[in-house]
Amino acid sequence: MVEKVMTVPEMNTPRTFTGDIVLRTNNLTKQYGKRVAVNNLNLEVRRGEIMGFLGPNGAGKTTTIRMALGLIAPTAGSVEILGQEVATHGSRILPRVGALVETPALYLYMSGRNNLRAVASVLGGVPRSRIDAVLDLVGLRARQKDRVRTYSLGMKQRLGVAIALLQDPDLLILDEPANGLDPAGIVEMRDLMHRLTAEGKTVFISSHLLTEVQQICTRVSIINLGELVKVSTIEDLISGHGEFVVTLERAQEALALVKAHPWGKDARLDTRGALVTTAPGKRGRDLNLFLVDAGFAPDTIAQSTQDLEQVFLELTNSGTGEIQ
Ligand SMILES: Nc1ncnc2c1ncn2[C@@H]1O[C@H](COP(=O)(O)OP(=O)(O)O)[C@@H](O)[C@H]1O
Ligand SMILES: [Mg+2]
Structure with a gap:
């Protein structure tokens, strides 16, 4: 049998709960x-x-x-x-x-x-x-x-x-x-x-x-x-940390330039040579303008996403996940 909670329904079973x-x-x-x-x-x-x-x-x-x-x-x-x-x-x-x-x-x-x-x-x-x-x-x-x-x-x-x-x-x-x-x-x-x-x-x-x-x-x-390590929407779980992935020529030069700014100090190149960085004002459009002003011509700018499986593994590996 399906494990089912058997209780005698009462006449006064409350039907009025309106809490969230x-x-x-x-x-x-x-x-x-x-x-x-x-x-x-x-x-x-x-x-x-x-x-x-x-x-x-x-x-x-x-x-x-x-x-x-x-x-x-x-x-x-x-x-x-x-x-x-x-x-x-x-x-x-x-x-x-x-x-x-x-x-x-x-x-x-x-x-x-x-x-x-x-x-x-x-x-x-x-x-x-x-x-x-x-x-x-x-x-x-x-x-x-x-x-x-x-x-x-x-x-x-x-x-x-x-x-x-x-x-x-x-x-x-x-x-x-x-x-x-x-x-x-x-x-x-x-x-x-x-x-x-x-x-x-x-x-x-x-x-x-x-x-x-x-x-x-x-x-x-x-x-x-047995412990809660994270509560999140699926969307937030996969969206990166406000970073953008930029494919462009002369990525090394662009990296050096971006890193000189406080908003870009954590910038890096990913395994495919794309530039990964946060943006001035957190906006992709501003990052694009910045790069164009500096003489670069980005081919693509995309919001970075995380590999969900990786996120899950990091959160649940060896019990060292961050406690929310
Ligand atoms: N009746 C039980 N007696 C002893 N240990 C139990 C019992 N039920 C679950 N556990 C232990 O509690 C932990 C959590 O088990 P469980 O809730 O079944 O995990 P999950 O459903 O997430 O796979 C496990 O380490 C499991 O071995
Ligand atoms: Mg289970």
Whole structure:
């Protein structure tokens, strides 16, 4: 079975939370004996975003998610979902959270639709129309009557997401849902996540692969060895440090000239001989004018970007990542 939080829905389940932070961890810590799996973690997931939770294997992602779902208790700290603490208000708040933790365990001999019906009957109170709705959302309507055995991995993962959506949750927490998917499967997963946020849902999605998260998420929180090392938009993660890459003739001469100015003191040539430098006034246009005035004729000026994989490795290598 899909690991699903089973709680009895209460009549007074709050529907009025309007805060901006849908999930928050406060100094969340989990220790297994002497091993600290999650260390003083402070995360914030905003309403309507697709937050990636990125970190290498063993970083503490699943442990964090299990604490967020009330499946294990923190050693210290707490998790708040929709403004309420999970440890004390779990039974009220967790029905509004849909979860898929690691691979969904599905009944392979049953159809996709019957898997959904089976879970719906355990949950109770799920109208038949909701089964149709989630099948549509995850793009499995046409295959709903086929046995799950015949599904691709991507279809099985999406069926897992469909199960997590049965109770129409506000927040969806997915642990490595793109694990093992081919590029087409990742694109389908991305499109599905965007459909969900268009419906007003918030998504928190873990991965150990930057390439997956990069395509699916709007922001990422990166953890390593149980600690938060970076929170960033994907855009900021890849944009360089305000540098420009200039291809031009007589690059050595241009370098010497640029380095004589305070804004260009860190300038260098890259491996292909292009000039890499920040610009006067931080503007590419001003850099161009400066070079032209000095008798150079740049062929191209481009904003420098960082290799995401490199960024991720630097942040998570040997636990020496900067602490945000
Ligand atoms: N039940 C457990 N008992 C002991 N150690 C555990 C347990 N669960 C996880 N760990 C350890 O906690 C660390 C984080 O694991 P986990 O949260 O599964 O990482 P991730 O999901 O990021 O790969 C790892 O070192 C793992 O071995
Ligand atoms: Mg994990």
